[in-house]
Amino acid sequence: MNAQRTIHHARDAVWRRYDDQVAVISLDANRVRLFNAVGSFLWERCDGATLDSMVAAVCERFAVDEGTARVDVEGFVDDLVARGLLRPEGGAP
Amino acid sequence: MNGAQLLRSLSLREGRPMGVHLQVADRCNHSCHHCYQVQGEKGELSFDQLCRIIDGIADAGVFTLNVSGGEATLRPDLLDILRYARGRGFAVRLFTNAFLIDEAYADALAAVGLLEVHVSLYSGVAEEHDAVTRVPHSFERTVGAITALRRRGVRVVLKTPATTLSVRGALGVEALARELGCEHQASTDLTMREDGADAPWAVRVTPEELLRQGMLSPWAPSADEARARAEKLEKYPCGVGRSGLVVLPDGRLQACTDTPNILADLTQAGLADALQQAPERELFEGLTWSRVHGCRDCDLLPACHRCHATALREGGDYLGPYASACARARVRYGAAAGSLEVLPPSADCAPGRDPAVGPYAIVATGVIRPVHDVRTPADEALAQRFAWVRPPVESGLVTLRRKAPLQSSVAQPSSVPQVERV
Structure with a gap:
């Protein structure tokens, strides 16, 4: 995905934080997803963020190099876009 | 563990309710034999008052908001209430008899983006359903509404409490649910009326x-x-005091639809504070078998x-x-x-x-x-x-x-x- 596009929570994604975990329900699919600490961190920061800013945030918060963080963040975003929980906006696909 | 159980478990761990029932109407266009409610005596809140209560429920970290009545669609501002609740990040269910939902209303509900619409359907036999509601042609109107909602991709759950007036009901509704692509929940729940009258039990099935x-x-x-x-x-x-909290049409908070004591007045306090201060919290959080x-x-x-x-x-x-x-x-x-x-x-x-x-x-x-x-x-x-x-x-x-x-x-x-x- 284009690193300059912004990511947004999908309208059908309803979520709440429980301690260190975020639970998200997709209204469309009626499925609950429970994120681990890293996934929860990303979910809370991805609404309106670019891929680059998410990678930077992960590197700042967790002990991980940028290359690894980028692969993980891209995988996270791509998966949730495919599942309709995130939507990219702006820029070329 | 399914999704509902997981959310309940997470909520319980943090001492907050997973869901709240918000009764927005103190009136109904049906007159069901088994209904537990006494309507027309509590009064209803304004849209602004309801928004403040919804804010308080959202601030308490509640996941699902079940909007019901009486019959919620009798409120002209129901769609605004649903939109406001969605805007506050709830997974919203609407509980309705669907009698007033026509094609245009179904369009509007689909646009709101609801988790589910729960519709009471007492029998697959029109005469039996109408006998329970005491409203002629209610079966026809309700099934028409369900069809309209399903055509728009709205998830619909049909609910069928067993009554002696609808003895062939459950099987008929189950078949209808399959045909319409709905989930079906049959229940044997019939509780006494809010005022203590046992009239609903006149139609209880043995x-x-x-x-x-x-x-x-x-x-x-x-x-x-x-x-x-x-x-x-x-x-x-059951979920009393945890996932079954009910806000009555006048804003008073009950632990469930049937538990008769009032925990708080949510026109005066937010949900989190109200629960924190309610002594009954200790009772409900430990109320296992x-x-x-x-x-x-x-x-x-x-x-x-x-x-x-x-x-x-x-x-x-x-x-x-x-x-x-x-x-x-x-x-x-x-x-x-x-x-x-x-x-x-x-x-x-x-x-x-x-x-x-x-x-x-x-x-x-x-x-x-x-x-x-x-x-x-x-x-x-x-x-x-x-x-x-x-x-x-x-x-x-x-x-x-x-x-x-x-x-x-x-x-x-x-x-x-x-x-x-x-």
């Missing part, structure tokens, strides 16, 4: 008939009965379902056994055993011990004996601290008449989202 209809299943002790009992004792009979005297010592416990509020109104004790639940457990066990014999109460029981109420000991296959209902000092302390759970009989707050045959409530599973762990 346990024997529920068994014949397949709405109750035979039960026999399992090979590892001790484990089954231990597991059940740790479970909650192990807190229910009599039931916890009964050999039929694994066969049992209960409604605390029905226990209060039927037997005068919110935390004790009551006849209609016991009757259903006996019927389930008798069906599995082939027959059931109830022996005289054990010698340690008080004179006049009612054999229609547990606890029971299974003394041989198909043979049970009523045994002593042990109340511990902790039970008594709880009843003293929360006097409403066992009010004095002379207070007139409860109806102690027993009607035979009786039945209790069965908690039906709510729609169950799947879980994915990431």
Whole structure:
């Protein structure tokens, strides 16, 4: 995905934080997803963020190099876009 | 663990409710025989007042908001209320009889983005449904609305409480649900009316008939009965005070639709503060089967379902056994055993011990004996601290008449989202 596009929570994604975990329900699919600490961190920061800013945030918060963080963040975003929980906006696909 | 259980578990861990029922209308366009509500006496809140209450519920971290009435669609501002709730990040369900939902209204509901619309449909036979609602052509209108919603991809759950007026109902609705692509939830819940009148019970189906209809299943002790009992004792009979919180049309907060004490006035306080300050919180958070005297010592416990509020109104004790639940457990066990014999109460029981109420000991296959209902000092302390759970009989707050045959409530599973762990 284009690193300059912004990511947004999908309208059908309803979520709440429980301690260190975020639970998200997709209204469309009626499925609950429970994120681990890293996934929860990303979910809370991805609404309106670019891929680059998410990678930077992960590197700042967790002990991980940028290359690894980028692969993980891209995988996270791509998966949730495919599942309709995130939507990219702006820029070329 | 399914998605609903997971969310309940996460919410319980943090001491916050998973969901809240918000009753926005104190009126209805149906007049169902079994309805527990008394309408037209509470009054309704304005849109702005409801928004402030919704804000408070959102601030408390609640996940799902079930918007109901009375009949919620009678409010001209219902769509605005639903949109506001969605804007506050809730997964919103609408509970309705769908009588007023036409094609345009279905368009608007689809645009709001609801988790589900729950529709009461009492029978697959039009005449039976109309007999329950006492509104001619209500079946036709409701099924038309369901069809309109489904055409727009709105998830619809059909709910069918069993009544004597709709004996062919459950099977017919189940087939209709399949045809329309809806989930179906049959239930045997019929509770007394809010004012204590037992009119809804005039249409209650007997346990024997529920068994014949397949709405109750035979039960026999399992090979590892001790484990089954231990597991059940740790479970909650229902979601009262946790996932079943109800905001009445005037903003008062109840622990469930049927538990009659008022926890707070949400026009005056946000939900989180109200719960924090409600002494009953301690009661509801610990209200597993192990807190229910009599039931916890009964050999039929694994066969049992209960409604605390029905226990209060039927037997005068919110935390004790009551006849209609016991009757259903006996019927389930008798069906599995082939027959059931109830022996005289054990010698340690008080004179006049009612054999229609547990606890029971299974003394041989198909043979049970009523045994002593042990109340511990902790039970008594709880009843003293929360006097409403066992009010004095002379207070007139409860109806102690027993009607035979009786039945209790069965908690039906709510729609169950799947879980994915990431």
